[in-house]
Amino acid sequence: MELNLNLASSKKKSVVLDKGKTYDLLIIGSGPAGLNSALYAKRKGLEVGIIGKKSGGQVVDTTSVENYLGFEYKTGEELVKAFKSHVDSLKVPFLSDAEVTSIHKIENRFMVQLSSGEEIATKAVIIATGSRPRQLGISGEADYLGKGVAYCAICDGPLFEGLEVIVAGGGNSAVEAAIDLAKIASTVKLVHRSQLRADQIVIDKLNTFENVEIYLETEILEVKGAQLMSGIIVKDKKTGEISELAANGLFVEIGYLPNSGFVKDLVKLNERGEIIVNAACETSVEGVFAAGDVTDVPYKQIVISAGEGAKAALTANDYINRLK
Amino acid sequence: MSLLNEQLQEQLREIFADMKDDITLAVFSKEDDCETCKDTLSFMQEIESLSDKIHLEELDLVKDADRAAAYNVVMAPSIVMLDGQKNYRGVKFNGIPAGHEINSFIPAILEVSGAGEALPESYKVKLNALEKPVNIKVFVTLSCPHCAGAVQKAHKLALESDLIDGEMIEAQTFYDLSEKFNVSSVPKIVINDQYEFVGNQPLEVFLEEIEKAQRA
Ligand SMILES: Cc1cc2nc3c(=O)[nH]c(=O)nc-3n(C[C@H](O)[C@H](O)[C@H](O)COP(=O)(O)OP(=O)(O)OC[C@H]3O[C@@H](n4cnc5c(N)ncnc54)[C@H](O)[C@@H]3O)c2cc1C
Numbered sequence: 001m002e003l004n005l006n007l008a009s010s011k012k013k014s015v016v017l018d019k020g021k022t023y024d025l026l027i028i029g030s031g032p033a034g035l036n037s038a039l040y041a042k043r044k045g046l047e048v049g050i051i052g053k054k055s056g057g058q059v060v061d062t063t064s065v066e067n068y069l070g071f072e073y074k075t076g077e078e079l080v081k082a083f084k085s086h087v088d089s090l091k092v093p094f095l096s097d098a099e100v101t102s103i104h105k106i107e108n109r110f111m112v113q114l115s116s117g118e119e120i121a122t123k124a125v126i127i128a129t130g131s132r133p134r135q136l137g138i139s140g141e142a143d144y145l146g147k148g149v150a151y152c153a154i155c156d157g158p159l160f161e162g163l164e165v166i167v168a169g170g171g172n173s174a175v176e177a178a179i180d181l182a183k184i185a186s187t188v189k190l191v192h193r194s195q196l197r198a199d200q201i202v203i204d205k206l207n208t209f210e211n212v213e214i215y216l217e218t219e220i221l222e223v224k225g226a227q228l229m230s231g232i233i234v235k236d237k238k239t240g241e242i243s244e245l246a247a248n249g250l251f252v253e254i255g256y257l258p259n260s261g262f263v264k265d266l267v268k269l270n271e272r273g274e275i276i277v278n279a280a281c282e283t284s285v286e287g288v289f290a291a292g293d294v295t296d297v298p299y300k301q302i303v304i305s306a307g308e309g310a311k312a313a314l315t316a317n318d319y320i321n322r323l324k
Numbered sequence: 325m326s327l328l329n330e331q332l333q334e335q336l337r338e339i340f341a342d343m344k345d346d347i348t349l350a351v352f353s354k355e356d357d358c359e360t361c362k363d364t365l366s367f368m369q370e371i372e373s374l375s376d377k378i379h380l381e382e383l384d385l386v387k388d389a390d391r392a393a394a395y396n397v398v399m400a401p402s403i404v405m406l407d408g409q410k411n412y413r414g415v416k417f418n419g420i421p422a423g424h425e426i427n428s429f430i431p432a433i434l435e436v437s438g439a440g441e442a443l444p445e446s447y448k449v450k451l452n453a454l455e456k457p458v459n460i461k462v463f464v465t466l467s468c469p470h471c472a473g474a475v476q477k478a479h480k481l482a483l484e485s486d487l488i489d490g491e492m493i494e495a496q497t498f499y500d501l502s503e504k505f506n507v508s509s510v511p512k513i514v515i516n517d518q519y520e521f522v523g524n525q526p527l528e529v530f531l532e533e534i535e536k537a538q539r540a
Contacts, residue, residue: 003327003426004469005335054524060469077469097473099526115526116444146509146522155468156509158496228506249508 004077006055017049017095019120024048024320025313026112026122028100029259031057032302033292033309034128035083040313041126042090046320049093051100051112051120056080057130058256058293059302063154063180068302079302100129103266103288108323110287124287124320126312127263127275131256131293131300136168140223141252148229149250153177156249160185165249166232168220170196174253175206181251182209189245191215191234215245223250258294270296281312289316327363327422328370339430340375344438345408347378352392354385354400360497364401364420377437396459396489399498405436414482419494423466428475428492435483443484443527450531451485458488458534463495463502463512473524474511481530488534516540 025041027034030052041048054060062076071079088094099115103125112120133151135141141149150156153167157180165185167178170192178190179202188211195216196203206212215234222233224244231246258274268276268284274296281289291312292305328336351368353361365382372380385392385400395404395412405415415436421429434440443451460478464471478490495502495510505514513530514520516537521529 003332003422004424005332005430006424006427006472054470054473097526115528117446146512147506148508150509152468152509155465155471158465158467159502159508159510161496228508 006077006081015091015093017051017093017120019118021047021121022109023120023122025124025126025316026051026110026120027126027128028052028103028112029057029128029130029292029294030055030094030096031128031130031292031305032059032083033057033130033294033305033312034126035087036306036309037126037128037291037313037316038087038092039090040310041317042087042092044313044317046313046317049095049120049122050087051095051098051114053097053099055084055096059083061152061154063176065302083306100262102262103127105266105285105287123323124289124316126281126309126316127260127267127283127288127290127294128292128305128309128312129259129262129294130305131258133252134255134257136220136252136254138220138222140225140229144223144225144229144250147227148225148248149223149252151252153180153251153253156251157181157184160249162186163248164246165189165251166191166245166247167251167253168192169253169255170194170198170216171253171255172198172202173255174198175202177251177253178212179206179209182206182212185249186211188212189215189247191218191220191232191245193217193219193237256293256300260294263288272296280315281308282315287319289319326370327367328374333370333374336371336374336430340377340433342439343375343377343434345377347408347433347436348381348406348410349378350381350383350391350395350404350406352383352385352388352397352400352402352404358400360420361401364403367420367422368403371433378433399501401497405432407436408438414486414489415479416489416491418491419497420466421492421494424469424472425464425466425475425492425494427472428479431476432479435479440480440483443480447527447531448484450535451481451488454485454487454534454538456487456538458485458537459516460488460490460530460534461493461505461514461517462491463493463505463507463510463514465495465510468510470524471511474513477524477527477530478513481527481534 024046025048027050059076102113104111166189175198217237219235275290277295289312291308293300403417475492482488482490519533
């Protein structure tokens with residue numbers, strides 16, 4: 001048995017966000033993009049604060065990270081811990097477990113509204129709210145959420161010990177989820193509507209498990225069950241044949257949707273709901289910057305989000321200096 | 325088996341330095357059919373040794389049935405936290421709080437010792453208006469990174485209201501109970517065995533479901 005102590009949740013917060021003052025820069029979201037923005041902004045001497053729902057963002061839900069430069073292998077948790085303690089060492093005020101519901105421009109200030117009803121004023125904002133799992137959007141998916149349908153393999157995997165599970169998707173997250181689940185479940189069926197697009201190195205690893213079956217060019221039509229899910233209805237796209245695959249669980253790993261709904265009336269989004277930014281991380285509104293998975297920057301990766309976060313902070317710094 | 329290496333011990337000692345009052349960990353075990361009782365007890369002994377303010381009481385679910393009844397303890401291992409006056413404040417852990425649950429367990433020690441942060445006034449008003457008892461079960465797995473957040477919320481609410489009982493339930497140890505409540509995603513929160521939701525939702529969602537249970 002191991003312990004995953006996260007000091008941030010236990011230690012009294014060293015620096016509390018002062019809700020009464022006007023910040024130079026508020027960063028919304030505390031994943032890699034937000035944390036790196038905070039690091040860069042603070043080192044530039046800005047009055048900066050972070051507001052975030054969940055420290056570390058999606059990285060916390062990642063079993064292992066093997067492509068962040070400088071670390072051959074880190075658990076998602078360890079990487080977050082390293083990010084967070086680096087930012088904490090600069091004493092950046094942090095408001096955790098808080099959700100921003102909207103941002104309004106009033107004269108030359110932005111008012112950041114929290115779900116608790118409070119408002120905080122700032123001269124500039126970086127939106128780094130990342131993304132959340134995309135849903136299949138099929139019948140039965142919502143009905144069986146928490147009754148078989150799941151979106152976090154490391155969280156819910158242990159509940160399927162010795163049971164049959166299906167993983168939907170064909171990218172790295174799906175193949176990695178299938179690998180994690182193959183160690184726990186009796187059988188794993190990986191179902192994807194086209195061909196696998198995961199890295200060859202993870203596909204090779206998946207192929208070493210004997211209890212994994214792969215169904216390609218297969219579309220999932222429906223989740224079936226009684227009180228709990230019992231299986232899915234699938235269509236073989238080549239033959240058109242429809243059949244049922246029995247399973248106790250369905251892990252959906254088909255990509256991500258940007259968390260941009262709360263600013264859809266403030267900044268321009270593209271047709272996928274991503275915030276449109278230029279190469280300097282500027283959005284359609286002066287003083288509002290965005291970075292990471294929530295933007296239209298191609299490829300959603302930790303190292304990319306972190307880099308974009310740094311860039312957004314430097315652009316914001318130039319902007320704030322011009323105001324002075 | 326020691327769960328805490330030297331580095332962790334040092335970090336925890338530092339965290340426990342922020343405690344205000346003493347607290348007592350009342351640990352319920354049972355003799356038969358309890359795979360994790362021994363590990364849980366020895367883990368709690370390690371925790372106790374890290375602060376003069378932490379005390380340990382070793383209890384037995386069967387032999388100390390009256391104490392178990394006083395805290396609504398019905399399974400083992402179960403850890404109940406008592407405050408400086410040895411009062412039960414509704415903070416309970418069923419199953420070993422290892423893995424990611426260390427992140428709900430350590431903050432609970434600080435909170436019960438009186439070193440927690442106050443809830444915003446608007447939440448307190450709602451909690452003061454409660455009339456009927458509320459039981460919050462939070463089902464978790466030890467590998468779930470955001471489950472501890474939901475457990476912390478349940479305990480925070482319990483500390484603010486005498487009518488609220490907040491309990492973590494480790495889903496794999498208490499398999500039958502998890503089956504009964506159809507737990508297949510965690511954290512799964514069940515209020516008064518009837519109103520449920522999945523995920524580490526904001527406090528507002530906990531309060532909404534609690535209010536539904538009040539009207540029932
Ligand atoms: C299972 C999995 C495995 C992965 N594996 C890898 C890998 O091995 N290597 C790799 O490079 N990448 C990997 N990724 C992708 C990587 O995690 C993301 O690209 C990266 O985390 C994006 O960082 P971000 O800061 O832009 O957003 P996020 O990490 O999504 O963080 C955004 C933060 O903002 C918060 N937030 C959202 N809305 C609000 C709001 N309204 N108010 C306040 N806070 C809000 C969120 O709670 C979150 O904490 C993986 C992703 C997943 C899910």
